[in-house]
Amino acid sequence: MPTVRPRAAAPPIPPASSALGHALLIMGDKWNLQIVRAVFDDTVRFAQLRDRLGISDAVLSHRLGRLVDDRILDAQPYSTSPPRNEYRLTDLGCDLWPAFVALWNWDRCWTPDRPTTLLRHRICGHVITPVFGCGDCQAIGVTARDVRTDVDAPLLIDVADRRSRRTARSDAAALDSCSVLADRWSTFLLAAALEGNRRFGDFQDRLGSISPVTLTDRLAYFVDQGMLIRTPIVDGARRQEYRTTPKSLDFFPVFAALNSWAARHLSEYGRSGLTIVHNAGDHLLEPRYTCNACNAELHRTDTEFRRLRR
Structure with missing residues (x-):
């Protein structure tokens, strides 16, 4: 059995805890994603965020408060009469950059038909397509098929007391990342699928308190959107399992980045509850992005997003 190099000697994560679950709960919300994305783009005042996102004052106020509570954003006063804040990313929030x-x-x-942004690497000056890889062995082009996972703790933690259970999903034909992560169950379900869970009962076990009706709904949604396909467990059998597609496998870097972020920031043991091992070197995957033009490792301060005009 190959040996995986541990991050550090530490006691096991308590069974009821999952740093990855906490991370997915924070980011598995359409408005949280859009707010943090806008703040990365230097949209930092309440009115600016409201107008850019088309969000109600009440919902925006609630989400900003939670993001401040979660230490993703910091409220910095810029006016005392009347009281007004700017919302800036904390170091914790800035470290979410690889996930974004x-x-x-x-x-x-x-979603090629949707308006998006360009990413420019300031070091080489090129507009680029970042390449996902492993910082431990410097490999590039790492995909979900190049790793294996080991579950250390339940994915879902019970923090439903203070968060909305659901944000309305988008049923638009052109799915984008915000609608993939539109609500917590969609987020957790896709994470479980990328871990290798395939059967209905496996998803139930992994997701804990999800109801059969909700699970059926989310599985059907991902099948309709081309993220999963149904296949018979045995040829000709009525029982089916759900397999990932290239569209869902391409979402792996998002979860790898969030998993690494959760291990660094949301667990006192430095472990997220999910170990991702890079098979090529049999070591823990260390997510990183490199520039496809100059091959240098990408950092937030060395890049800039440029919004395309409609």
């Missing part, structure tokens, strides 16, 4: 690059990459590939 992964989301941007997926949108660029799978």
Whole structure:
């Protein structure tokens, strides 16, 4: 049995805890995603965010409060009469940048008809397509098929007391990353599928308190959107399982980035509850992006997004 190099000697994560689950709960919300994405783009004031996102004052106020509570954003006063804040990314929030690059990459590939942005690498000056890889062994082009996972703790943690259970899903034919992560169950379901779960009962076990009706609904949604396909468990059998497609496998870098972020910031043990091992070197995957023009490792401060005009 190959040996995986641990991050550090540490006691096991308590069974009821999942740092990855917490991360997915924070980011598995359409408005949270859009708010953080807008703040990355220097849209930092309440009215600016409301007008850009087309969000109600009440919903925006609630989401901003939660993102501040989760230490993703920091409210910085710029006016005392009347009281007004700017919302800036904390160090914790800034470290989400690789996940948002992964989301941007997926949108660029799978929603080509939607307006998007260009990413420029300031170091070489090129407009680029980031390449996902492993920082441990410097490999590039790493995909979901190049790794294996080991579950250390339940994916879903019970924090439903303070968060909305659902944000309305988009049923539009052209799916984007925000509608993939439109609500917590969709987010957790896709994460479970990328871990290798295939059968209805497997998803139920992995997701804990999800109801059969909700699970059926979300599975059907992902089948309709081309993220999963139904296949018979045995040829000719009535029982079916759900397999990932290239469209869903391309979402892997998003979860890999969030998993790494959760391990660094949301767990005192430095473990997320899900170990992702890069098969090529049999080591823990360290997500990173490189420039497809100059091959340099990409950093938030060395890149800039440019919005395309409609």
